[in-house]
Amino acid sequence: MQTLDAAFSALADPTRRAILSRLALGEATVLELAKPFDMSQPAVSRHLKVLETAGLITRRVEGAKRPCRLASSAIGEIDRWLDMLRQALEQNYNRLDGVLAQMEQEEEGNVK
Amino acid sequence: MSQLTLKTEGDTHVVVTRRFAASPESVYRAHTETALLQKWMTGPDGWSMPVCINETKPGGKIRYEWSDGNGGGFHLTGEYVALEPFSRIVHVERMHLPDPTPDNHIETRFEKDGAGTLMTLRMTLPDAATRTAMLATGMEHGMEASYARMEEVLAA
Numbered sequence: 001m002q003t004l005d006a007a008f009s010a011l012a013d014p015t016r017r018a019i020l021s022r023l024a025l026g027e028a029t030v031l032e033l034a035k036p037f038d039m040s041q042p043a044v045s046r047h048l049k050v051l052e053t054a055g056l057i058t059r060r061v062e063g064a065k066r067p068c069r070l071a072s073s074a075i076g077e078i079d080r081w082l083d084m085l086r087q088a089l090e091q092n093y094n095r096l097d098g099v100l101a102q103m104e105q106e107e108e109g110n111v112k
Numbered sequence: 113m114s115q116l117t118l119k120t121e122g123d124t125h126v127v128v129t130r131r132f133a134a135s136p137e138s139v140y141r142a143h144t145e146t147a148l149l150q151k152w153m154t155g156p157d158g159w160s161m162p163v164c165i166n167e168t169k170p171g172g173k174i175r176y177e178w179s180d181g182n183g184g185g186f187h188l189t190g191e192y193v194a195l196e197p198f199s200r201i202v203h204v205e206r207m208h209l210p211d212p213t214p215d216n217h218i219e220t221r222f223e224k225d226g227a228g229t230l231m232t233l234r235m236t237l238p239d240a241a242t243r244t245a246m247l248a249t250g251m252e253h254g255m256e257a258s259y260a261r262m263e264e265v266l267a268a
Contacts, residue, residue, distance in 0.1 A: 021241030024123060086118045088156060093116060093130050095152035099142055100134035107138075 140198035
């Protein structure tokens with residue numbers, strides 16, 4: 001989990017989130033990413049470097065091009081987090097069960 | 113019977129379902145009345161919700177603050193969009209970590225299910241990357257809670 005801090009700061013930037021959003025649709029080259037964001041290729045490359053270091057994207061070599069895609073490990077981290085969110089929610093809702101039991105008991109008391 | 117389900121849907125949704133052994137009216141009230149919310153929406157074990165501002169009307173403000181009792185904590189702000197007693201709540205929320213996360217648009221439905229209630233909570237994020245970011249930022253807190261629980265287990 002040493003990449004967590006890096007992933008967190010990488011995701012804090014709106015441009016990098018937009019780049020990830022585009023990559024969620026499929027692989028893209030620097031040139032393809034630079035166009036819709038109205039950014040220079042070096043600027044896009046800097047963002048990609050941050051995302052790659054954080055382990056959120058991977059790049060492969062295809063001739064002179066280095067297309068980027070979302071890293072499967074990033075997707076794995078999200079799945080793992082979903083499990084934790086499920087646990088946190090389950091704790092809240094287990095407590096809610098107790099609150100509801102008490103509410104319904106009081107309700108019955110009022111009716112009688 | 114109270115099994116919680118949580119799954120992503122499409123590129124921008126997270127959907128949570130849970131059954132409760134109480135009427136939709138009780139479950140709705142537990143989600144909208146301040147005194148009741150502070151009893152259960154307290155997060156990880158040992159945490160509390162000292163501040164719970166909850167103006168239950170369209171446009172009404174939401175502010176929840178959580179504390180770990182040792183000076184640590186975080187807060188959430190939001191606004192109600194629609195409230196239909198006792199079946200539906202629509203609100204927008206964002207976490208402050210401390211920078212605000214992008215808006216999370218949440219519809220919560222309460223449906224009669226036998227003698228109880230089926231709750232369906234549907235989160236909508238602005239885009240796929242925001243959902244990824246939300247899950248990644250939440251991960252930090254989820255991890256913290258898990259490590260805390262793990263410590264308890266190890267200490268026992």
